Amino acid sequence: MTATLETRGLHVSFGRTPVLRDVNVTVPAHTAVGLVGESGSGKSTLGKTVVGINTPRQGQVLVHGEDVFAVSRRRRAAMRRQVQYIPQDPFSSLSPRRTVGQTLAEALDPVRARPADHEEAIVHALEQVRLDAGAMRKYPHQFSGGQRQRIAIARALVVQPRLVIADEITSALDVSVQAEIVALLRSLERTMEASLLFISHNLAVVQALCEHVVVMYRGAIVEQGRVDDVYRDPKHDYTRTLLASVPGSEGFHLD
Template sequence: MNPQTNLAVTEVAAGRGRHAAAVRKLNVSFGAAHVLKDVTMAVPAGTVVGLVGESGSGKSTLGKTLVGINRPTSGEVLIGNEDFTRVHGKARQQMRREVQYIPQDPYSSLSPRRTTGQTLAEALDPRGADPVKHRDAIAAALQRVKLEPSAADKYPHEFSGGQRQRIAIARALMLEPKLVIADEITSALDVSVQADIVRLLQGMRGTIDSAMLFISHNLAVVQEVCDEVVVMFQGRIVEQGTIDSVYRDPQHEYTRKLLASVPGSPEFTLD
């Protein structure tokens, strides 16, 4: 492992460090399948951390555990300094608002019966969902993702896939959560549209307070978007560090294989 990995693990294990979210000795099983195995990692506040690995490595399981969709078998899920696994009722509902999830599919993640304004208003007030009441906040959210405020009056079928994904990003940021989990959000899009989303995320860095866990199998996209990268293999973290350190000097054989397999670049480098 890189030195950065050891530092992150040490800080989380000791309860130190300023993290938007972290997991400590996390295990997740579904029946006899042990999917996550003693995972300890952190998403530092204000950063974008890439989570990479092949299909079945446990990436999405980790993301869905952080947002509360999956329940851990053992271990801790820390949102800020609170253990998500130990809170219940209204306290748990409040903590769930601190972690927002952007799913992979921009076509099924938005209700076809709701206008964009209603969808964004619902993020702020699930019971009311009044787009008129929250008109200014909705307009600001749409402008943040480079859409016109008039988009609030339209339905999902009136948008392209890339525009729908921008709306999903806007929805996730409405509450200014501690952490946004972006789960393969470019993989269902055409290459040119992927590039637009990447440019959008790049432009937003430094302008929002939320940290992001960016789950992807595309290491080239992770390089462009993220500050740090975490590599998962068979339910375990095998490497973690800054983009520069891991991509230039990968320590684990699996990381080296991933970097060497980037399409169009058999010997992938940053140069």
């Protein structure tokens, strides 16, 4: 079976500064993969490169076997719809001038963005993240941080993507809300067709949510494998340091 996402020999630089070095990552179909490492390790850069925000200096980004950077502009636009990115701060990514319904309609139809044309799909996406249909008519400031994160997840799901990239989406939330979002994602994993690349510095959250883990250090992959195997028997010194320094947030644990 073709992987949902595969990067091959990916190099990304900002100016003359290398940020990603020979990154090879595979996200199998219908699988949650955690991408961990300290701040500045290159995790978010990798996620933004996959969705086309950054352009690689060298290497390939394959979505279901197609190289995102080797296809026509029209095809690339269609492929980007298949890969949805959820940022860390949903408030800054949600327009304060648009209702939730307009925001989700824009994801479905960027030209007209009329909620009435897509009401069934929008309501279904909101129900998936446990928000009622009335949320369509409200604005982002009328919701809590956890609810705004649910809206951001709904915006990603409404287009029925093949891959969802969640970039530190629990880090700004308090522990109880963080646990709710993780529980929601675990529930969604059982029903949605998409794979998940979950970017986080929280190893305990990754353990609770993901089947596989990829460890990044200074722009390179130093270790990857099944979560339980890597956590139980880390092979790289950096992975051992990470595991030793992060005991896990309240409500989670590292076995």
